[in-house]
Amino acid sequence: MDTAFSLDAKGRALTEAGKYQEAAAAFTAALELDPGNPGLLYNRGEAHRRAGRSAEARADLEAALAIEGEAPDILLALGLVSYEADDYPAARAAYERALVLRSDYPEAWNDLGVVEFRSGDYAAARAAFEKAVALDPGYGEAWYNLADTYAELDLPRERKKAQARLAELGVEGGDEG
Numbered sequence: 526m527d528t529a530f531s532l533d534a535k536g537r538a539l540t541e542a543g544k545y546q547e548a549a550a551a552f553t554a555a556l557e558l559d560p561g562n563p564g565l566l567y568n569r570g571e572a573h574r575r576a577g578r579s580a581e582a583r584a585d586l587e588a589a590l591a592i593e594g595e596a597p598d599i600l601l602a603l604g605l606v607s608y609e610a611d612d613y614p615a616a617r618a619a620y621e622r623a624l625v626l627r628s629d630y631p632e633a634w635n636d637l638g639v640v641e642f643r644s645g646d647y648a649a650a651r652a653a654f655e656k657a658v659a660l661d662p663g664y665g666e667a668w669y670n671l672a673d674t675y676a677e678l679d680l681p682r683e684r685k686k687a688q689a690r691l692a693e694l695g696v697e698g699g700d701e702g
Contacts, residue, residue, distance in 0.1 A: 529559035536568055545576035563589040567599055574602070579610040597623040601633055608640060616640045631661040638670055647677045658690075665696035 527535075536551035552569035559565060570585030586603045593599060604619030620637040623630060638653030651674045657667035668691050675684035 527554065527558075529555040529562065529565065532558070533565055533568060536572065540568070540572045540575065543575075545572045548572040549576070549581075561592055563593040563596075563599070566592070567602065570602060570606070574606050574609070579606050582606045583610075595622065595626055597627040597630055597633065600626070601630070601636065604633075604636055604640075608636070608643075613640050613644050617644075629660055631657040631664050631667065634660065635664065635667040635670060638667070638674070642670065642674060642677075647674055650674045651678060662690075663694060665691060665694045668694065669696060 532551050532555035536548045536555065539545075539548035539551060549569050549572040552565050552572060555565050556562060556569070566585045566589035570582045570589065573579075573582035573585060583603065583606050586599055586606060589599050590596065590603070600619045600623035604616045604623065607613075607615035607619060617637065617640050620633050620640065623633045624637065627633070634653045634657035638650045638657065641647075641650035641653055651671070654667050654671035654674055657664055658671060661667070668687050672684050672687035672691060675681075675687055
């Protein structure tokens with residue numbers, strides 16, 4: 526007989542295997558055994574997000590937040606769902622809420638920077654990316670985004686420094702001119 530724990534493990538394995546429909550079904554079965562479990566809601570929300578079902582993902586993540594309270598990881602996931610749905614104001618709000626709770630969260634700073642970059646606010650993007658790399662100097666994705674932002678701001682010296690750091694980290698694109 527399956528338990529909520531075993532169904533959760535099965536759902537996570539299916540998510541990693543790219544079988545998002547089956548993963549969501551496993552998490553749903555787990556939730557029938559353990560209703561209102563925020564971890565299961567989060568995991569099912571992630572399966573829905575990866576399957577491109579943003580409304581279902583948002584509903585699960587918001588339900589998890591309602592149970593768990595303000596949780597930075599759930600807010601980060603909610604921001605990603607909003608970003609992928611091109612709802613930049615909602616994504617920005619989720620990332621900012623996460624950062625109020627945990628200002629030392631480099632992923633949230635990076636993701637906020639991406640939203641600002643896509644919105645055309647390169648100064649705000651720069652500030653967010655610089656905060657991300659200050660918190661995690663080995664965060665290649667943030668360095669990459671920062672190099673692109675410096676290019677948009679026409680800051681060639683800063684861009685070269687960011688590209689040099691990318692090359693040190695072994696991140697592709699670090700040696701582009």
